[in-house]
């Protein structure tokens with residue numbers, strides 16, 4: 001596989017999943033601190049209190065990136081480190097941490113890709129309504145401005161949000177994620193406010209960032225397939241596609257919400273929270289769309305035998321188990337789904353806007369033995385998905401980079417430390433890092449994929 005000149009190879013993480021040090025240097029509390037400390041919310045009662053101790057070990061962790069031959073590192077900024085109460089005064093020590101991180105990266109020839117929001121809303125903002133409150137949008141724009149002023153001169157790309165579908169529908173719909181609310185109407189309202197926060201932040205970033213810096217958004221559009229080829233299952237997929245995919249994509253790339261979505265959700269909301277001018281802000285041009293892909297999903301209407309589980313935010317769409325190979329999360333392994341997804345996005349939405357894979361990876365039950373982790377399944381997963389990106393490039397889709405999820409094993413949200421996604425193993429008892437076989441395979445693949453490599 002040869003990739004175009006300048007194709008960016010990276011690895012990704014997120015603040016709450018790796019940093020720990022949750023009370024250090026004036027950090028405030030986020031919804032994930034509260035949620036993870038709520039009994040029963042996270043597997044094993046795990047929390048991000050310690051995580052990978054990345055806050056203290058950052059310089060050493062950065063050295064892993066050049067060791068793996070990576071060009072870029074995608075990380076997120078913890079909002080409660082920067083604005084501990086979500087509004088008002090800025091915490092200098094928090095900014096300093098990310099400023100040092102950026103300098104470390106640049107010192108190692110690694111390009112920083114900053115995500116502003118990877119799910120750690122300051123708890124005081126949640127107490128005031130969280131993403132269901134329009135006021136949170138303005139707080140986010142202020143936070144974006146502070147970060148852009150501090151780091152903007154040194155970063156390649158600033159991404160506003162990571163996977164707003166998860167924030168809205170897992171956070172406020174199914175309650176699997178923080179803040180753990182289960183109100184489908186609130187999820188729709190949250191989705192709009194997240195998109196508006198993205199739009200307002202784009203305006204702020206355009207004002208603040210140097211012209212060379214790129215502005216992006218990372219979505220996790222799903223490949224959704226009917227469980228059976230019946231009208232009822234196809235209709236379930238249409239509804240799921242509206243709420244999971246087109247809500248976000250139509251708003252960002254077309255400046256509208258889909259008609260069928262408005263009709264499907266009429267019993268939940270009249271969408272009066274959408275005000276004049278909102279969609280114009282939300283659809284401001286982007287330099288790049290980040291795409292996170294893990295698996296395709298199969299959906300059905302209510303199954304007679306009670307199989308499947310309700311799809312987040314719906315009361316009439318079910319996620320079904322499909323035969324075939326799965327990861328340690330039980331997620332379907334299907335690299336071709338990534339090619340299909342990129343093709344759809346390119347054809348229906350992105351036009352001239354390039355894409356990057358900002359997350360792709362897999363959890364497996366790794367074993368550390370004799371100082372090595374022989375995770376050949378993950379190595380194969382990454383290799384096959386990178387080949388699927390190559391297929392999309394061959395088909396004329398403009399993809400500029402690929403980031404593996406994740407650099408390190410880390411706090412996998414509701415699954416805690418039970419699920420490992422890293423290309424580098426973390427021994428949580430000693431905090432020792434061990435590059436896995438998949439990390440080495442990725443390093444070799446990258447070297448061979450460079451033109452002339």
Ligand code: FCB
Nearest residue numbers: 014162163405412413421
């Ligand atoms: C994505 C998240 C990321 C990680 C992976 C496995 O949805 O963005 O933080 O948890 O899933």
